[in-house]
Amino acid sequence: MSAARMQVLSSRNVRLLSRGRNEVFAGRSGAQRPGGDPRTRSLTCPPLSSSSSPGRALSSLSATRRGLPKEKMSENGIMSRAKVLTIDTMNPTVKKVEYAVRGPIVQRAVELERELSEGMKKPFAEVIKANIGDAHAMGQQPITFFRQVLALCSYPELLSDSTFPEDAKSRACRILQSCGGNSMGSYSASQGIDSVRQDVARYIERRDGGVACDPDNIYLTTGASDGIVTMLKLLVCGEGTTRTGVMIPIPQYPLYSAALAELGAVQINYFLNEEKCWSLDITELQRAVNEARQYCNPRALCIINPGNPTGQVQSRQCIEDVIRFAAKERLFLMADEVYQDNVYAEGCQFHSFKKVLFEMGPEYAETVELASFHSTSKCYMGECGFRGGYMEIINMDDEVKDQLTKLLSVRLCPPVPGQALMDLVVNPPQPGEPSYGSFIKETGQQPDMFYCMKMLEETGICLVPGSGFGQKDGTYHFRMTILPPTDKLKILLNKVKEFHQRFTQQYS
Amino acid sequence: MSAARMQVLSSRNVRLLSRGRNEVFAGRSGAQRPGGDPRTRSLTCPPLSSSSSPGRALSSLSATRRGLPKEKMSENGIMSRAKVLTIDTMNPTVKKVEYAVRGPIVQRAVELERELSEGMKKPFAEVIKANIGDAHAMGQQPITFFRQVLALCSYPELLSDSTFPEDAKSRACRILQSCGGNSMGSYSASQGIDSVRQDVARYIERRDGGVACDPDNIYLTTGASDGIVTMLKLLVCGEGTTRTGVMIPIPQYPLYSAALAELGAVQINYFLNEEKCWSLDITELQRAVNEARQYCNPRALCIINPGNPTGQVQSRQCIEDVIRFAAKERLFLMADEVYQDNVYAEGCQFHSFKKVLFEMGPEYAETVELASFHSTSKCYMGECGFRGGYMEIINMDDEVKDQLTKLLSVRLCPPVPGQALMDLVVNPPQPGEPSYGSFIKETGQQPDMFYCMKMLEETGICLVPGSGFGQKDGTYHFRMTILPPTDKLKILLNKVKEFHQRFTQQYS
Structure with missing residues (x-):
């Protein structure tokens, strides 16, 4: 994989395929003026x-x-x-909320920007905001296909514009047909647009190797944060030593501590092991919950996988252990999996909690309560501003589910453009569709580039990717000169053959 | 005004300029499945x-x-x-939340739709959902200009498309320039995009006849509901008889009761006077607050003007009285003014609480705490699905304002497409801009049609609006035959002259 396209996070285990700089902790635009003028x-x-x-x-x-x-x-x-x-x-409780991602440091950064713009001298010429993962603000370009569909949905007159590809038009039509009056300006169902939830369910089934997903368990949300806060809201009750406690990793993403403070819940810290790449130890979970039982009622366990801010990717074994622990300690599991598409490091693989849970057999699959969260804001899409996301809930009590639906109905519906975007993320262009080639080009390294880079690294043979010469969308080639003398050519072709066999075995 | 374009609400005082049927209590699309499958x-x-x-x-x-x-x-x-x-x-507290707009009746309606689609016999052939104001779902068409700008913002490649009007392009450029990386996919400032807040402030100044508005007091929100809930959240504290009480009108929009239940605040009902077109009596406010002081700490007074669901439009005098009452009883004022553009009845006029407050002199203008709310979901735009809105806060304590900004930062930012739409609502095409004609055509009766209708009603003279013949955008004409004999023509022209003088005096 091309180094120019790679970002190494604070852990060795996860890397981000970024098309800009600093995808994960990128700055945000616009000025906050907390102090007023x-x-x-x-x-x-x-x-x-x-x-x-x-x-x-x-x-x-x-x-x-x-x-x-x-x-x-x-x-x-x-x-x-x-x-x-x-x-x-x-x-x-609002006073107790802290949110470091946009706290005093960010506020001072905004002031510094203003001071610089007013000509004040500083030891630097520019403030670079790396406090929040705001990919587009850092120069990452939106995916053309996604934005074409959003433009078509916004202004359906464009459906007769021949410059828009047919697959973008058919996606837009499907979304609009699911909207009241065929308009994104209509409220959707509180749980989200039916067809989008169906697409999300199919995406989860593909991701999890066929483990069934019921669209009725999918709730579209205003970003992942909205879903997480809503779930926490359901869980909080009791007073004093019976007050709900929620286990969160340290370091955490500060949404958790902020939401718990606002809800007046007890924050139970479990510490990730920095010496072992910020991995999660079950013994530490056990210590934390044992201590917490003396002063509160631990009811939920939050996991961030891949980790934020650590980048740590949990092994399948670790996830199984966490699920057993949650079952044993009677904890509602909340799996924040918004970085699930950001795993690229060798030897690392994302396993969803849902999949592992269902593969552990009915004892767990039919009992452990789980909510998992995803978002349109991360990975190659980086569409933070649209506030799209979903949560999947597993084994939730029927009556509680009714309460959840009722609670969500008060805010009417998540933003429909964000729902449309979520649909595109889970249902991107497929091989054979007109936009597939440009989508692949924009979202990841092209397969021919990847192939040639691997070939060079492993064999020392230098080829040229077919994309340098032009090729039909969805096909991949390389170009090799055959100028070496015959005996050298034989060795070379043998090496190419061996590499090709290994490569196709590994990546097919 | 053409009767075909008018809707009379439950009060005589407010009418809605609707381009579809049932604009205010229109149905929504998509099926909720609260019971699961x-x-x-x-x-x-x-x-x-x-x-x-x-x-x-x-x-x-x-x-x-x-x-x-x-x-x-x-x-x-x-x-x-x-x-x-x-x-x-x-x-x-979540269990106590009730939300009738999407409650059991709506859930049964969704079931009935499914049963009808499965061929079950009912005493009706179709379920007509009039439970929620969902204009587009009922057939109201989006405003072309708004959607053109949104398409341009979504897919800026369209900026080179010559079929898009220049004013749409310049609006899109202004919005994109205010977005990080020129993309709606970037997070905005938590308070909302700077330039949009500036446009909102200028809109409020125009609306309020020049009363100053500071963009720093504007917070963009995820629909009006988001702002209302956030403000209530700041206000709630205390236990038992010191628990925060919030006064709301009965009948109310059920967001209020739902939010108060969730926050565990005390709901203080004041009853609107059905005999007097659902008007608000100060004596009833006084009764309600006096009684409430025995069991809670009344801290806020919510006003919905124009009323929802009553449609009642408050007089300037009534608003002054309410402000004096709030000052006397030390109540934070919350003015839900989302229907402010829906007032068309003769003799009725919308007065914003902000304007009246500032016209009452510094004793009130510099002390009474006020938050007012607006939205992109109502009136001619009816863009519910985008979840756009703003709130303006007046006289809020500086430290509380910092807390508000911090609290909003946890949810990162309101959806950027909704912010863009809010910008267009407060900054629509102006006379002389290429889209002005089509905007006027789509949002309201054309001035020449209005003129001719008035002429007919008041004088009996029947003219033909110039739009029936075609005219340059932004110009208006009528066509009159001069076939009558000279003496009749003199009388006729005199009547036309008198009407024209009255008309231009009344509407200029």
């Missing part, structure tokens, strides 16, 4: 400016005063009304 | 099927049993593991 400040403080009419203020306030013990008379005799909502009177 | 059920119940291997299950479970007091041995000796998450062990 001076204009607002002058409006809010002091509560009554001296320019207000004392006569009017007083006459009105004299009536007002009766019911208002919290008002104060200021020095000039004008009533100063304390704010209803202050840091001391606001929701205390 | 039989396949799932067979997986979850019973926990261990008899087809599983007893030997394996037992051997594994014997180890498992030690830590599991809640397991039960079933009759055939196989361990039955109780679910972690059940209706009895789930978050009790």
Whole structure:
């Protein structure tokens, strides 16, 4: 695989196929202004400016005063009304929320950008935001096919535009036919568009080697975060030592700690083993849950696989152990698998919790409660702004499932463009379709390039990929000169033959 | 105004300019399956099927049993593991949530649709869903200009397509330039894209006759619901008789009761006066808050204006009274103004709470805390599926504002396509721009048609609108025959003159 296209994360085990720089911890655009600007400040403080009419203020306030013990008379005799909502009177759980990905460092970075733009001298010329995985902001280009379909769905008049490929048009038609009034502007079902959920289910079945997936267990979400917060919301109850505890890895993605703080749940930390590439030890899970039982009621175990921020990819054995542990300790499993398509390192393979669970037999497959999460924001698509995602729930109690559907209905539906995008991610162009060639070209290294690079690395033989000469979409070639003398050519062709056999065996 | 384009709501005071049927309580597409399907059920119940291997299950479970007091041995000796998450062990506040707009009636409607499609006989041939305002699902067409810009933003290669109008291209470029990497796939700032918030602020200033609006007070949201829930979240605290109470109108839009139930806040009902077109009485507000103070801490007052579901439009006087009441009783004001563009009835006018507040002088303008909400889902746009919206906050405490920004950052950002759409709603084509004519044609009655209809109603003179003959975009004409004899023509021209003077005075 071409080094220029590769990114090594903090672990040896997972690498990101990135078409830009810093795909995973890339910066974001736009400026946050958490402190507000001076204009607002002058409006809010002091509560009554001296320019207000004392006569009017007083006459009105004299009536007002009766019911208002919290008002104060200021020095000039004008009533100063304390704010209803202050840091001391606001929701205390919101105050406990911390979100480092967009916290004080990011806020200072935004300030620094402004200061630089105003000509202030700094020891650097530019702020590079590597705080959040924002692929497009870092220069990764959107996938043409996805955006063509989204344009067609947005403005269906384009369906008669002959420059759009037929497979993009047929995808767009299928999506629009599932929308009320054939418009992305209609609400979808709260659980998500039926046909998209069907496509997600088929994608999961392919991914998991045929393990069945019921579209009724698929819930489309506003990014993965939305699904995770919703599931946590269902789980939280109790007070004091019976308060719900949720196990999360340390290091974690701070959405978890933020959501738990907001919900007032107990955060139970289990530490990943940095010495072993941030791997997960069952003994550490056991220590954490044993200690936690003294002060709360542990009810859920969150796993991030591949790890964020560690990049660690769990082995099949590890996942089995985690599932047994969850069953034994009666924990609801939450598997954050948004980086599932980001595994490229040799010897590493992504195993979904769902697949492993179902392969462990009915004792686990029919009992262990699991929610897994995916997103349109990561990997080659990197479409963060569309807020697309799904969750699959397994073995959830029927009544709880009804409650989940009801809860989701309050927010009406996830954004429909994000749902459409999720559909394209799980149902990309297939071999034989007109967009397949450009899709492969944009999403990954071309097979002929990969083949030639491997050949060079393993045999020292230098060929030229067919893509350098042009070839029919979906076909792959290489070009080899046969100038060497016959005896050398024999050796060479033998090496090519051996390599080809190994290669096709390994990758077919 | 043409009767064919009008819908009369349940109140006399507000009418909707609808291009389809039933704009406000229109049905939604897609089928919810809250009960799940039989396949799932067979997986979850019973926990261990008899087809599983007893030997394996037992051997594994014997180890498992030690830590599991809640397991039960079933009759055939196989361990039955109780679910972690059940209706009895789930978050009790979620159970209290009710959401009638998508409740049991809607679920039954979905079942009925399925039964009809399976050939079952019913006393009707079709289910017409009028439970939710889903304009496009009911046949309302999207605004061409909006969708052109969204297509351009989705697939910027279209910027070189000469069939797209220049104003659509310039809007798309402005939006894309505000996106990281010029892509809607990038995260935006948590508060929303800077340029969109600037456009919203300018829109509010125009709407409110020049009252200043600071873009820093604008937060883009995932539909109006998201903003409302976020604001309520900040306000909730305390226990028992100090628990936060929130005043909501009855009848209300059920998002309010659902959100309050989920947050565990106290719902304080104030009843609208059905005898007076569902108007709001200050005496009723006073009754409600006085009673509520005995069992909770009333901290916020929610107003829906124009009313949902009542359609009632509040007078300027009523809004002033409400603001004085909120100031006196120390209540945070929440003004749900998503139907602000749906007021067409004679003698009715929408007044924003922000404008009235600022016109009441610094005593109120500098102290009363207000959040107002708007959305892309209603009125002529009806783009529900994009989940676009904004809130404007006034006089919020600085520290609380920081907390709000932090809280919003956890969900990263609102969907960018919805932000783009919000931008177009507040910044539509202007006179002189190429799309202005088609925009006016699609969003409302054409001025020449309106003029001629008024002329007929008031004078009995029948003219023909210029649009029937074709005219340059942005210009309007009428056609009048001058066949009547001279004396009649004099009377006629005099009447036309008088009408024209009245008309231009009234509508300029």
